[in-house]
Amino acid sequence: MCEVLTIGEPMVMFLADTKQPLSQVDHFTKMIAGAELNVAMGLSRLGHSVSYMTQVGEDPFGEYIKDFLKKEQIDTSYIKETNEAPTGFQIKNQVDAGDPEVIYFRKGSAASKATKELLRDVDFSGSKILHVTGIFPALSEETREMTKELIQMAHQNGLMVTFDPNPRPVLWDSEEQMIKETNKLACMCDVVMPGFREGKLFTGLQTKEEIADFYLNEGVKKVVIKLGTSGSYSKERLDDGSFVESEETCFKVPVVDTVGAGDGFAAGVISATLEGLDDKKILERGNAIGAMQVMNLSDNEGLPTINGLNEFLKTYQKKN
Template sequence: MTEVMTIGEPMVNLIADSDQTYMEARTLPTQMAGAEFNVAIGVRRQGHTVSYVTTLGNDWQGDMIVDYMTNAGIDTANIRRSGEAATGSQLKVVLPDGDPKVIYFRKGSAASRTTPDIVDGIDFSGLKILHVSGVFAALAANTYETIERLVDAAREHGALVTFDPNPRPTLWPSEEEMIAATNKLAAKCDVFMPGLSEGQMFSGREDARDVADFYLDMGVKQVIIKLGASGSALFSRNENGERVETVVPSFVVDVVDTVGAGDGFASGAITALLEDLPADRLLERANAVGAIQVTSVSDSEGLPTREQLESFIANTPRKEVSL
Protein backbone atom coordinates (compact mmCIF):
# COMPACT_ATOMS: atom_id res chain seq x y z
CA MET A 1 0.00 0.00 0.00
CA THR A 2 1.07 3.63 -0.40
CA GLU A 3 2.10 6.19 2.22
CA VAL A 4 -0.47 8.77 1.10
CA MET A 5 -4.01 8.48 -0.28
CA THR A 6 -6.29 11.14 -1.66
CA ILE A 7 -9.76 11.29 -3.18
CA GLY A 8 -11.02 13.80 -5.72
CA GLU A 9 -11.94 14.60 -9.30
CA PRO A 10 -9.03 14.63 -11.73
CA MET A 11 -9.83 16.42 -14.98
CA VAL A 12 -8.34 17.00 -18.40
CA ASN A 13 -7.17 20.62 -18.48
CA LEU A 14 -7.29 22.51 -21.78
CA ILE A 15 -5.18 25.68 -21.62
CA ALA A 16 -5.51 28.79 -23.79
CA ASP A 17 -2.10 30.19 -22.99
CA SER A 18 -1.55 32.61 -25.89
CA ASP A 19 -2.64 36.19 -26.52
CA GLN A 20 -5.71 34.82 -28.25
CA THR A 21 -8.96 34.39 -26.37
CA TYR A 22 -10.14 30.83 -25.88
CA MET A 23 -12.85 31.49 -28.47
CA GLU A 24 -10.18 32.35 -31.06
CA ALA A 25 -7.67 29.66 -30.23
CA ARG A 26 -7.48 26.67 -32.56
CA THR A 27 -5.00 24.56 -30.61
CA LEU A 28 -5.20 24.01 -26.86
CA PRO A 29 -2.42 22.34 -24.86
CA THR A 30 -3.78 19.42 -22.86
CA GLN A 31 -2.67 18.83 -19.28
CA MET A 32 -4.21 17.47 -16.08
CA ALA A 33 -6.06 19.34 -13.32
CA GLY A 34 -7.90 18.90 -10.05
CA ALA A 35 -6.94 20.03 -6.55
CA GLU A 36 -6.31 16.59 -5.12
CA PHE A 37 -4.59 15.49 -8.33
CA ASN A 38 -2.14 18.38 -7.97
CA VAL A 39 -1.42 17.30 -4.39
CA ALA A 40 -0.80 13.73 -5.52
CA ILE A 41 1.66 14.88 -8.18
CA GLY A 42 3.46 17.07 -5.63
CA VAL A 43 3.76 14.22 -3.14
CA ARG A 44 5.05 11.82 -5.80
CA ARG A 45 7.66 14.25 -7.11
CA GLN A 46 9.03 14.64 -3.61
CA GLY A 47 9.74 10.93 -3.51
CA HIS A 48 6.75 9.50 -1.65
CA THR A 49 4.14 6.97 -2.73
CA VAL A 50 0.53 8.01 -3.26
CA SER A 51 -2.76 6.46 -4.40
CA TYR A 52 -5.86 8.08 -5.84
CA VAL A 53 -9.51 7.24 -5.22
CA THR A 54 -12.15 8.36 -7.73
CA THR A 55 -14.53 7.37 -10.52
CA LEU A 56 -13.75 8.12 -14.18
CA GLY A 57 -15.79 7.63 -17.31
CA ASN A 58 -15.07 5.00 -19.94
CA ASP A 59 -13.84 7.67 -22.33
CA TRP A 60 -10.64 9.10 -23.78
CA GLN A 61 -10.38 11.64 -20.97
CA GLY A 62 -10.48 8.88 -18.38
CA ASP A 63 -7.92 6.85 -20.32
CA MET A 64 -5.63 9.89 -20.54
CA ILE A 65 -5.85 10.54 -16.78
CA VAL A 66 -5.15 6.91 -15.84
CA ASP A 67 -2.21 6.77 -18.26
CA TYR A 68 -0.80 10.04 -16.89
CA MET A 69 -1.13 8.88 -13.29
CA THR A 70 0.44 5.52 -14.06
CA ASN A 71 3.39 7.15 -15.80
CA ALA A 72 3.77 9.55 -12.84
CA GLY A 73 3.90 6.63 -10.41
CA ILE A 74 0.50 7.25 -8.79
CA ASP A 75 -1.37 4.11 -7.73
CA THR A 76 -4.66 3.83 -9.67
CA ALA A 77 -5.93 0.60 -8.10
CA ASN A 78 -8.80 2.46 -6.38
CA ILE A 79 -10.10 4.20 -9.50
CA ARG A 80 -13.47 2.98 -10.75
CA ARG A 81 -14.50 3.30 -14.39
CA SER A 82 -18.10 3.95 -15.35
CA GLY A 83 -19.98 3.93 -18.62
CA GLU A 84 -22.86 5.95 -17.19
CA ALA A 85 -21.19 9.37 -17.05
CA ALA A 86 -18.30 11.26 -18.62
CA THR A 87 -14.98 12.28 -17.10
CA GLY A 88 -14.90 15.95 -16.13
CA SER A 89 -12.75 18.53 -17.89
CA GLN A 90 -11.92 22.22 -17.64
CA LEU A 91 -10.78 25.08 -19.84
CA LYS A 92 -8.27 27.52 -18.35
CA VAL A 93 -7.72 30.93 -19.89
CA VAL A 94 -4.46 32.49 -18.73
CA LEU A 95 -4.77 36.22 -17.99
CA PRO A 96 -1.95 38.80 -17.64
CA ASP A 97 -2.43 39.31 -13.89
CA GLY A 98 -1.69 35.66 -13.05
CA ASP A 99 -5.25 34.89 -11.92
CA PRO A 100 -6.74 32.73 -14.72
CA LYS A 101 -10.34 32.24 -15.73
CA VAL A 102 -11.43 28.61 -15.40
CA ILE A 103 -14.50 27.16 -17.09
CA TYR A 104 -15.61 23.75 -15.81
CA PHE A 105 -17.34 20.92 -17.64
CA ARG A 106 -17.99 18.66 -14.67
CA LYS A 107 -21.71 18.73 -13.85
CA GLY A 108 -22.99 15.16 -13.54
CA SER A 109 -19.48 13.78 -14.11
CA ALA A 110 -18.44 10.25 -13.27
CA ALA A 111 -16.47 11.48 -10.25
CA SER A 112 -19.52 13.30 -8.86
CA ARG A 113 -21.36 9.96 -8.84
CA THR A 114 -18.82 8.25 -6.59
CA THR A 115 -20.60 6.46 -3.75
CA PRO A 116 -19.42 5.47 -0.25
CA ASP A 117 -19.18 1.79 -1.12
CA ILE A 118 -15.97 2.54 -3.05
CA VAL A 119 -14.29 2.62 0.39
CA ASP A 120 -15.20 -1.02 1.05
CA GLY A 121 -12.63 -2.33 -1.44
CA ILE A 122 -9.67 -0.21 -0.30
CA ASP A 123 -6.59 -1.75 1.29
CA PHE A 124 -5.43 0.63 4.04
CA SER A 125 -2.39 -1.37 5.12
CA GLY A 126 0.68 0.85 5.41
CA LEU A 127 -1.26 4.07 4.86
CA LYS A 128 0.18 6.99 6.84
CA ILE A 129 -1.77 10.02 5.60
CA LEU A 130 -5.16 10.52 3.95
CA HIS A 131 -5.58 13.93 2.32
CA VAL A 132 -9.04 15.30 1.50
CA SER A 133 -10.31 18.64 0.25
CA GLY A 134 -13.55 20.58 0.23
CA VAL A 135 -13.79 20.42 -3.56
CA PHE A 136 -14.78 16.76 -3.80
CA ALA A 137 -16.94 17.11 -0.70
CA ALA A 138 -18.95 19.83 -2.46
CA LEU A 139 -19.75 17.94 -5.66
CA ALA A 140 -22.78 16.05 -4.33
CA ALA A 141 -24.27 14.59 -1.17
CA ASN A 142 -22.89 11.17 -2.12
CA THR A 143 -19.31 12.48 -2.52
CA TYR A 144 -19.49 14.16 0.89
CA GLU A 145 -20.70 10.90 2.41
CA THR A 146 -17.90 9.07 0.60
CA ILE A 147 -15.28 11.37 2.12
CA GLU A 148 -16.79 10.90 5.59
CA ARG A 149 -16.61 7.12 5.28
CA LEU A 150 -13.08 7.25 3.90
CA VAL A 151 -11.91 9.54 6.72
CA ASP A 152 -13.45 7.26 9.34
CA ALA A 153 -11.90 4.16 7.78
CA ALA A 154 -8.45 5.76 7.46
CA ARG A 155 -8.47 6.85 11.10
CA GLU A 156 -9.54 3.37 12.18
CA HIS A 157 -6.42 2.09 10.42
CA GLY A 158 -4.19 4.59 12.24
CA ALA A 159 -3.67 7.10 9.41
CA LEU A 160 -3.33 10.85 9.92
CA VAL A 161 -5.99 12.89 8.07
CA THR A 162 -5.16 16.24 6.48
CA PHE A 163 -7.89 18.55 5.19
CA ASP A 164 -7.66 21.56 2.87
CA PRO A 165 -11.12 23.21 2.82
CA ASN A 166 -10.48 24.73 -0.64
CA PRO A 167 -14.00 26.25 -0.71
CA ARG A 168 -16.15 26.25 -3.83
CA PRO A 169 -19.23 28.32 -2.80
CA THR A 170 -20.96 27.90 -6.17
CA LEU A 171 -21.15 24.14 -5.60
CA TRP A 172 -23.12 24.52 -2.35
CA PRO A 173 -26.81 25.47 -1.93
CA SER A 174 -25.77 28.22 0.51
CA GLU A 175 -22.74 29.59 2.34
CA GLU A 176 -24.26 28.48 5.64
CA GLU A 177 -24.50 24.87 4.46
CA MET A 178 -20.92 25.01 3.15
CA ILE A 179 -19.63 26.30 6.48
CA ALA A 180 -21.52 23.71 8.53
CA ALA A 181 -20.44 20.81 6.30
CA THR A 182 -16.82 21.98 6.23
CA ASN A 183 -16.59 22.33 10.01
CA LYS A 184 -18.20 18.94 10.51
CA LEU A 185 -15.51 17.40 8.34
CA ALA A 186 -12.73 19.43 9.98
CA ALA A 187 -13.70 17.99 13.37
CA LYS A 188 -12.92 14.51 12.02
CA CYS A 189 -9.45 15.48 10.79
CA ASP A 190 -6.02 15.84 12.39
CA VAL A 191 -4.53 18.68 10.33
CA PHE A 192 -6.64 21.56 8.97
CA MET A 193 -5.06 23.80 6.30
CA PRO A 194 -7.18 26.87 5.43
CA GLY A 195 -6.11 30.16 3.96
CA LEU A 196 -6.59 32.99 6.44
CA SER A 197 -9.68 34.38 4.67
CA GLU A 198 -11.11 30.86 4.48
CA GLY A 199 -10.48 30.25 8.16
CA GLN A 200 -12.15 33.56 8.99
CA MET A 201 -15.22 32.61 6.97
CA PHE A 202 -15.51 29.10 8.40
CA SER A 203 -14.84 30.02 12.03
CA GLY A 204 -16.49 33.46 12.16
CA ARG A 205 -13.32 34.82 13.79
CA GLU A 206 -10.88 37.42 12.44
CA ASP A 207 -7.51 37.00 14.13
CA ALA A 208 -5.41 34.05 12.91
CA ARG A 209 -4.82 32.88 16.49
CA ASP A 210 -8.55 32.94 17.21
CA VAL A 211 -9.21 31.00 14.01
CA ALA A 212 -6.66 28.41 15.13
CA ASP A 213 -8.20 28.17 18.61
CA PHE A 214 -11.63 27.54 17.08
CA TYR A 215 -10.32 24.37 15.42
CA LEU A 216 -7.92 23.31 18.18
CA ASP A 217 -10.86 23.44 20.60
CA MET A 218 -12.70 21.22 18.13
CA GLY A 219 -10.01 18.55 18.52
CA VAL A 220 -7.88 19.27 15.45
CA LYS A 221 -4.23 18.54 16.32
CA GLN A 222 -2.58 21.08 14.02
CA VAL A 223 -3.99 24.13 12.23
CA ILE A 224 -1.84 25.39 9.35
CA ILE A 225 -2.95 28.79 8.08
CA LYS A 226 -1.77 30.15 4.72
CA LEU A 227 -1.14 33.88 5.07
CA GLY A 228 -1.47 34.76 1.39
CA ALA A 229 1.76 35.38 -0.50
CA SER A 230 3.68 36.39 2.63
CA GLY A 231 3.98 33.01 4.37
CA SER A 232 2.18 30.66 6.73
CA ALA A 233 1.66 29.77 10.38
CA LEU A 234 1.24 26.49 12.26
CA PHE A 235 -0.66 26.24 15.54
CA SER A 236 -0.90 23.33 17.98
CA ARG A 237 -1.21 22.75 21.72
CA ASN A 238 1.47 21.44 24.07
CA GLU A 239 0.94 18.91 26.86
CA ASN A 240 -0.30 21.69 29.13
CA GLY A 241 -2.95 22.76 26.64
CA GLU A 242 -1.13 25.98 25.77
CA ARG A 243 -1.19 27.19 22.18
CA VAL A 244 2.14 26.91 20.34
CA GLU A 245 2.68 28.86 17.13
CA THR A 246 5.30 28.97 14.38
CA VAL A 247 5.32 31.61 11.61
CA VAL A 248 7.55 31.30 8.53
CA PRO A 249 7.89 33.68 5.54
CA SER A 250 7.45 32.65 1.92
CA PHE A 251 9.78 33.30 -1.01
CA VAL A 252 10.23 36.08 -3.58
CA VAL A 253 9.09 34.86 -7.04
CA ASP A 254 7.55 36.21 -10.24
CA VAL A 255 3.92 35.06 -10.37
CA VAL A 256 2.72 33.53 -13.64
CA ASP A 257 -0.39 31.58 -12.60
CA THR A 258 -1.84 31.34 -9.08
CA VAL A 259 -3.83 28.14 -9.65
CA GLY A 260 -2.42 25.19 -7.73
CA ALA A 261 -0.46 27.23 -5.19
CA GLY A 262 -2.50 25.92 -2.27
CA ASP A 263 -2.28 22.37 -3.60
CA GLY A 264 1.49 22.67 -3.88
CA PHE A 265 1.58 24.01 -0.34
CA ALA A 266 -0.44 21.00 0.84
CA SER A 267 1.91 18.53 -0.87
CA GLY A 268 4.86 20.17 0.87
CA ALA A 269 3.14 19.99 4.25
CA ILE A 270 2.13 16.36 3.74
CA THR A 271 5.61 15.18 2.82
CA ALA A 272 7.05 17.14 5.75
CA LEU A 273 4.59 15.36 8.05
CA LEU A 274 5.67 12.01 6.59
CA GLU A 275 9.28 12.89 7.35
CA ASP A 276 8.44 14.20 10.83
CA LEU A 277 10.03 17.60 10.15
CA PRO A 278 9.74 20.30 12.85
CA ALA A 279 7.15 23.03 12.38
CA ASP A 280 9.51 25.63 10.91
CA ARG A 281 10.90 23.19 8.34
CA LEU A 282 7.40 21.99 7.49
CA LEU A 283 6.22 25.52 6.75
CA GLU A 284 9.42 26.34 4.85
CA ARG A 285 8.88 23.37 2.55
CA ALA A 286 5.17 24.04 2.08
CA ASN A 287 5.82 27.72 1.32
CA ALA A 288 8.54 26.78 -1.16
CA VAL A 289 6.43 24.32 -3.13
CA GLY A 290 3.55 26.82 -3.28
CA ALA A 291 5.92 29.57 -4.46
CA ILE A 292 7.45 27.37 -7.14
CA GLN A 293 4.01 26.37 -8.42
CA VAL A 294 2.92 29.96 -9.13
CA THR A 295 5.84 30.38 -11.53
CA SER A 296 4.28 27.84 -13.94
CA VAL A 297 1.23 28.14 -16.19
CA SER A 298 0.23 24.54 -15.49
CA ASP A 299 -1.74 23.44 -12.42
CA SER A 300 0.88 20.80 -11.57
CA GLU A 301 3.63 20.63 -14.19
CA GLY A 302 5.77 23.09 -12.23
CA LEU A 303 5.71 21.11 -9.00
CA PRO A 304 9.31 20.39 -8.01
CA THR A 305 11.36 17.28 -7.52
CA ARG A 306 13.23 16.95 -4.22
CA GLU A 307 16.44 18.23 -5.80
CA GLN A 308 14.72 21.25 -7.36
CA LEU A 309 13.00 22.02 -4.07
CA GLU A 310 16.21 21.92 -2.06
CA SER A 311 17.97 24.19 -4.56
CA PHE A 312 15.08 26.67 -4.50
CA ILE A 313 15.05 26.84 -0.70
CA ALA A 314 18.82 27.36 -0.58
CA ASN A 315 18.97 30.06 -3.23
CA THR A 316 15.73 32.09 -3.14
CA PRO A 317 15.28 35.23 -1.01
CA ARG A 318 12.58 35.31 1.66
CA LYS A 319 9.79 37.76 2.29
CA GLU A 320 8.76 39.24 5.62
CA VAL A 321 5.74 37.93 7.50
CA SER A 322 3.90 38.57 10.75
CA LEU A 323 0.57 37.70 12.28
Protein backbone atom coordinates in the same frame (compact mmCIF):
# COMPACT_ATOMS: atom_id res chain seq x y z
CA MET B 1 0.42 -0.11 0.72
CA CYS B 2 1.16 3.56 0.02
CA GLU B 3 2.14 6.14 2.63
CA VAL B 4 -0.62 8.53 1.59
CA LEU B 5 -4.19 8.01 0.39
CA THR B 6 -6.28 10.72 -1.20
CA ILE B 7 -9.67 10.92 -2.93
CA GLY B 8 -10.87 13.51 -5.42
CA GLU B 9 -12.05 14.40 -8.90
CA PRO B 10 -9.37 14.44 -11.60
CA MET B 11 -10.13 16.62 -14.59
CA VAL B 12 -8.69 17.17 -18.01
CA MET B 13 -7.78 20.84 -18.40
CA PHE B 14 -7.56 22.84 -21.60
CA LEU B 15 -5.24 25.81 -21.08
CA ALA B 16 -5.56 28.70 -23.52
CA ASP B 17 -2.45 29.17 -25.65
CA THR B 18 -2.94 32.95 -25.80
CA LYS B 19 -3.87 35.71 -23.36
CA GLN B 20 -7.38 36.47 -24.61
CA PRO B 21 -10.93 36.08 -23.33
CA LEU B 22 -11.84 32.41 -23.54
CA SER B 23 -14.51 33.13 -26.16
CA GLN B 24 -11.77 34.36 -28.52
CA VAL B 25 -9.17 31.63 -27.96
CA ASP B 26 -8.67 29.25 -30.90
CA HIS B 27 -6.05 26.89 -29.50
CA PHE B 28 -5.65 25.13 -26.17
CA THR B 29 -3.09 22.77 -24.64
CA LYS B 30 -4.42 19.63 -22.94
CA MET B 31 -3.25 19.17 -19.36
CA ILE B 32 -4.54 17.64 -16.14
CA ALA B 33 -6.01 19.23 -13.03
CA GLY B 34 -7.64 18.51 -9.68
CA ALA B 35 -6.65 19.69 -6.21
CA GLU B 36 -6.12 16.27 -4.67
CA LEU B 37 -4.42 15.04 -7.81
CA ASN B 38 -1.99 17.97 -7.59
CA VAL B 39 -1.16 17.03 -4.00
CA ALA B 40 -0.64 13.40 -5.02
CA MET B 41 1.71 14.50 -7.81
CA GLY B 42 3.64 16.75 -5.45
CA LEU B 43 4.12 13.96 -2.94
CA SER B 44 5.11 11.39 -5.56
CA ARG B 45 7.71 13.70 -7.07
CA LEU B 46 9.20 14.18 -3.60
CA GLY B 47 9.62 10.43 -3.27
CA HIS B 48 6.51 9.46 -1.27
CA SER B 49 4.12 6.69 -2.32
CA VAL B 50 0.53 7.78 -2.97
CA SER B 51 -2.75 6.05 -3.83
CA TYR B 52 -5.38 8.13 -5.61
CA MET B 53 -9.05 7.16 -5.31
CA THR B 54 -11.68 8.30 -7.78
CA GLN B 55 -14.11 7.32 -10.52
CA VAL B 56 -13.59 8.27 -14.16
CA GLY B 57 -15.63 7.66 -17.27
CA GLU B 58 -14.91 4.89 -19.74
CA ASP B 59 -13.76 7.49 -22.24
CA PRO B 60 -10.54 8.98 -23.69
CA PHE B 61 -10.30 11.56 -20.90
CA GLY B 62 -10.47 8.82 -18.28
CA GLU B 63 -7.74 6.87 -20.06
CA TYR B 64 -5.61 10.00 -20.34
CA ILE B 65 -5.90 10.62 -16.60
CA LYS B 66 -5.00 7.04 -15.65
CA ASP B 67 -2.01 7.01 -17.99
CA PHE B 68 -0.84 10.37 -16.63
CA LEU B 69 -1.03 9.18 -13.03
CA LYS B 70 0.90 6.01 -13.83
CA LYS B 71 3.65 8.09 -15.45
CA GLU B 72 3.79 10.13 -12.23
CA GLN B 73 4.17 6.85 -10.28
CA ILE B 74 0.86 7.33 -8.46
CA ASP B 75 -1.03 4.15 -7.55
CA THR B 76 -4.25 3.82 -9.58
CA SER B 77 -5.59 0.58 -8.12
CA TYR B 78 -8.47 2.48 -6.46
CA ILE B 79 -9.67 4.16 -9.65
CA LYS B 80 -12.97 2.78 -10.89
CA GLU B 81 -14.54 3.33 -14.31
CA THR B 82 -18.15 3.84 -15.28
CA ASN B 83 -19.93 3.91 -18.64
CA GLU B 84 -22.82 5.86 -17.15
CA ALA B 85 -21.12 9.27 -16.81
CA PRO B 86 -18.25 11.15 -18.49
CA THR B 87 -14.95 12.32 -17.05
CA GLY B 88 -15.10 16.01 -16.15
CA PHE B 89 -12.99 18.72 -17.77
CA GLN B 90 -12.27 22.43 -17.49
CA ILE B 91 -10.93 25.30 -19.57
CA LYS B 92 -8.62 28.03 -18.25
CA ASN B 93 -7.35 31.29 -19.69
CA GLN B 94 -3.98 32.97 -19.30
CA VAL B 95 -3.61 36.22 -17.36
CA ASP B 96 -0.77 38.69 -16.80
CA ALA B 97 -1.29 38.59 -13.03
CA GLY B 98 -3.71 37.28 -10.42
CA ASP B 99 -6.24 34.48 -10.72
CA PRO B 100 -7.18 33.12 -14.16
CA GLU B 101 -10.72 32.41 -15.29
CA VAL B 102 -11.60 28.72 -14.98
CA ILE B 103 -14.80 27.24 -16.38
CA TYR B 104 -15.77 23.75 -15.21
CA PHE B 105 -17.69 21.07 -17.09
CA ARG B 106 -18.19 18.63 -14.24
CA LYS B 107 -21.94 18.49 -13.50
CA GLY B 108 -23.01 14.85 -13.71
CA SER B 109 -19.39 13.73 -14.08
CA ALA B 110 -18.16 10.23 -13.32
CA ALA B 111 -16.60 11.34 -10.03
CA SER B 112 -19.83 13.00 -8.91
CA LYS B 113 -21.60 9.66 -9.45
CA ALA B 114 -19.15 7.71 -7.29
CA THR B 115 -20.63 5.49 -4.57
CA LYS B 116 -19.37 3.85 -1.39
CA GLU B 117 -18.42 0.87 -3.54
CA LEU B 118 -15.22 2.85 -4.10
CA LEU B 119 -14.30 2.36 -0.44
CA ARG B 120 -14.96 -1.36 -0.25
CA ASP B 121 -11.45 -2.71 -0.86
CA VAL B 122 -9.29 0.04 0.64
CA ASP B 123 -6.19 -1.36 2.33
CA PHE B 124 -4.87 1.00 5.01
CA SER B 125 -1.96 -1.21 6.06
CA GLY B 126 1.28 0.74 5.91
CA SER B 127 -0.49 4.03 5.20
CA LYS B 128 0.19 7.03 7.41
CA ILE B 129 -1.90 9.91 6.09
CA LEU B 130 -5.27 10.40 4.39
CA HIS B 131 -5.58 13.74 2.60
CA VAL B 132 -9.01 15.11 1.72
CA THR B 133 -10.37 18.46 0.57
CA GLY B 134 -13.73 20.20 0.51
CA ILE B 135 -14.14 19.62 -3.22
CA PHE B 136 -14.98 15.91 -3.56
CA PRO B 137 -17.63 16.09 -0.77
CA ALA B 138 -19.25 19.01 -2.60
CA LEU B 139 -19.96 16.96 -5.72
CA SER B 140 -22.99 15.13 -4.30
CA GLU B 141 -24.64 13.97 -1.09
CA GLU B 142 -23.18 10.53 -1.73
CA THR B 143 -19.60 11.79 -2.11
CA ARG B 144 -20.04 13.84 1.05
CA GLU B 145 -21.06 10.76 3.04
CA MET B 146 -18.26 8.77 1.40
CA THR B 147 -15.72 11.34 2.56
CA LYS B 148 -16.99 11.20 6.13
CA GLU B 149 -16.88 7.40 6.12
CA LEU B 150 -13.38 7.39 4.65
CA ILE B 151 -12.16 9.77 7.38
CA GLN B 152 -13.65 7.49 10.04
CA MET B 153 -12.05 4.43 8.43
CA ALA B 154 -8.68 6.18 8.33
CA HIS B 155 -8.86 7.09 12.02
CA GLN B 156 -9.86 3.54 12.92
CA ASN B 157 -6.72 2.36 11.13
CA GLY B 158 -4.45 4.85 12.88
CA LEU B 159 -3.93 7.32 10.04
CA MET B 160 -3.51 11.06 10.42
CA VAL B 161 -6.11 12.95 8.36
CA THR B 162 -5.23 16.25 6.69
CA PHE B 163 -7.88 18.58 5.26
CA ASP B 164 -7.74 21.52 2.86
CA PRO B 165 -11.12 23.33 2.66
CA ASN B 166 -10.60 24.36 -0.99
CA PRO B 167 -13.99 26.13 -1.27
CA ARG B 168 -15.86 25.79 -4.55
CA PRO B 169 -19.07 27.83 -4.05
CA VAL B 170 -20.48 26.81 -7.44
CA LEU B 171 -20.69 23.18 -6.27
CA TRP B 172 -22.87 23.99 -3.25
CA ASP B 173 -26.52 25.01 -2.99
CA SER B 174 -25.58 28.04 -0.88
CA GLU B 175 -22.65 29.64 0.92
CA GLU B 176 -24.32 28.74 4.21
CA GLN B 177 -24.39 25.05 3.26
CA MET B 178 -20.76 25.19 2.09
CA ILE B 179 -19.58 26.70 5.37
CA LYS B 180 -21.62 24.33 7.53
CA GLU B 181 -20.69 21.11 5.73
CA THR B 182 -17.04 22.03 5.18
CA ASN B 183 -16.58 22.85 8.87
CA LYS B 184 -18.19 19.52 9.82
CA LEU B 185 -15.56 17.74 7.76
CA ALA B 186 -12.72 19.92 8.99
CA CYS B 187 -13.54 19.17 12.60
CA MET B 188 -13.30 15.42 11.90
CA CYS B 189 -9.67 15.81 10.82
CA ASP B 190 -6.31 16.10 12.57
CA VAL B 191 -4.72 18.86 10.49
CA VAL B 192 -6.69 21.66 8.80
CA MET B 193 -4.98 23.85 6.17
CA PRO B 194 -7.12 26.83 5.15
CA GLY B 195 -5.99 29.91 3.30
CA PHE B 196 -6.35 33.08 5.36
CA ARG B 197 -9.32 34.39 3.35
CA GLU B 198 -10.92 30.94 3.49
CA GLY B 199 -10.39 30.81 7.23
CA LYS B 200 -12.14 34.15 7.67
CA LEU B 201 -15.03 32.95 5.51
CA PHE B 202 -15.47 29.64 7.34
CA THR B 203 -15.10 30.97 10.88
CA GLY B 204 -16.32 34.56 10.67
CA LEU B 205 -13.13 35.57 12.51
CA GLN B 206 -10.47 38.06 11.45
CA THR B 207 -7.02 37.01 12.67
CA LYS B 208 -4.92 33.94 12.02
CA GLU B 209 -4.77 33.23 15.74
CA GLU B 210 -8.56 33.35 16.08
CA ILE B 211 -9.02 31.09 13.04
CA ALA B 212 -6.58 28.54 14.43
CA ASP B 213 -8.25 28.58 17.85
CA PHE B 214 -11.69 28.06 16.26
CA TYR B 215 -10.64 24.68 14.88
CA LEU B 216 -8.42 23.71 17.80
CA ASN B 217 -11.36 24.28 20.14
CA GLU B 218 -13.39 21.85 17.99
CA GLY B 219 -10.84 19.07 18.47
CA VAL B 220 -8.50 19.59 15.52
CA LYS B 221 -4.89 18.91 16.55
CA LYS B 222 -3.10 21.33 14.24
CA VAL B 223 -4.08 24.27 12.04
CA VAL B 224 -1.81 25.47 9.25
CA ILE B 225 -2.84 28.74 7.61
CA LYS B 226 -1.62 29.94 4.21
CA LEU B 227 -1.02 33.69 4.37
CA GLY B 228 -0.21 34.32 0.70
CA THR B 229 2.55 36.90 0.32
CA SER B 230 2.95 36.96 4.12
CA GLY B 231 3.99 33.29 4.31
CA SER B 232 2.28 30.81 6.64
CA TYR B 233 1.40 30.17 10.28
CA SER B 234 0.65 27.09 12.35
CA LYS B 235 -0.66 26.32 15.81
CA GLU B 236 -0.67 22.83 17.29
CA ARG B 237 -2.04 21.23 20.44
CA LEU B 238 0.57 18.97 22.03
CA ASP B 239 -0.20 15.77 23.95
CA ASP B 240 0.20 17.56 27.29
CA GLY B 241 -2.48 20.10 26.32
CA SER B 242 -0.08 22.96 25.67
CA PHE B 243 0.13 24.78 22.34
CA VAL B 244 3.02 25.64 20.04
CA GLU B 245 2.91 28.31 17.33
CA SER B 246 5.19 28.82 14.35
CA GLU B 247 5.41 31.27 11.44
CA GLU B 248 7.49 31.52 8.27
CA THR B 249 7.80 34.24 5.63
CA CYS B 250 7.31 33.51 1.94
CA PHE B 251 9.79 33.50 -0.94
CA LYS B 252 10.29 36.29 -3.48
CA VAL B 253 9.34 34.85 -6.88
CA PRO B 254 7.72 36.09 -10.12
CA VAL B 255 4.03 35.12 -10.18
CA VAL B 256 2.71 33.65 -13.44
CA ASP B 257 -0.44 31.78 -12.32
CA THR B 258 -1.73 31.33 -8.77
CA VAL B 259 -3.73 28.14 -9.39
CA GLY B 260 -2.25 25.13 -7.65
CA ALA B 261 -0.21 27.09 -5.11
CA GLY B 262 -2.29 25.85 -2.19
CA ASP B 263 -2.01 22.26 -3.41
CA GLY B 264 1.75 22.64 -3.65
CA PHE B 265 1.76 24.04 -0.13
CA ALA B 266 -0.24 21.02 1.09
CA ALA B 267 2.18 18.62 -0.60
CA GLY B 268 5.03 20.40 1.15
CA VAL B 269 3.38 20.23 4.56
CA ILE B 270 2.40 16.57 4.22
CA SER B 271 5.78 15.44 2.90
CA ALA B 272 7.68 17.35 5.58
CA THR B 273 5.39 15.87 8.23
CA LEU B 274 6.06 12.35 6.92
CA GLU B 275 9.78 13.08 7.11
CA GLY B 276 9.56 14.27 10.72
CA LEU B 277 10.69 17.85 10.10
CA ASP B 278 10.04 20.53 12.72
CA ASP B 279 7.27 23.12 12.40
CA LYS B 280 9.47 25.85 10.91
CA LYS B 281 10.79 23.48 8.25
CA ILE B 282 7.29 22.19 7.53
CA LEU B 283 6.09 25.74 6.84
CA GLU B 284 9.22 26.58 4.86
CA ARG B 285 8.71 23.60 2.57
CA GLY B 286 5.04 24.42 2.09
CA ASN B 287 5.91 28.02 1.24
CA ALA B 288 8.67 26.94 -1.13
CA ILE B 289 6.59 24.51 -3.17
CA GLY B 290 3.67 26.94 -3.30
CA ALA B 291 6.07 29.57 -4.63
CA MET B 292 7.52 27.19 -7.21
CA GLN B 293 4.03 26.41 -8.47
CA VAL B 294 2.98 30.06 -9.00
CA MET B 295 5.95 30.46 -11.35
CA ASN B 296 4.22 28.10 -13.84
CA LEU B 297 1.13 28.24 -16.06
CA SER B 298 0.01 24.67 -15.41
CA ASP B 299 -1.81 23.68 -12.21
CA ASN B 300 1.00 21.27 -11.33
CA GLU B 301 4.06 21.57 -13.57
CA GLY B 302 5.90 23.58 -10.91
CA LEU B 303 5.77 20.72 -8.42
CA PRO B 304 9.39 19.73 -7.80
CA THR B 305 11.48 16.68 -7.14
CA ILE B 306 13.47 16.79 -3.90
CA ASN B 307 16.53 17.89 -5.90
CA GLY B 308 14.55 20.66 -7.54
CA LEU B 309 13.24 21.77 -4.16
CA ASN B 310 16.71 21.88 -2.64
CA GLU B 311 18.00 23.90 -5.59
CA PHE B 312 15.13 26.38 -5.16
CA LEU B 313 15.91 26.79 -1.46
CA LYS B 314 19.52 27.61 -2.35
CA THR B 315 18.55 30.07 -5.09
CA TYR B 316 15.55 32.08 -3.88
CA GLN B 317 15.42 34.41 -0.92
CA LYS B 318 12.66 34.81 1.65
CA LYS B 319 10.90 38.14 2.05
CA ASN B 320 12.06 40.24 4.99
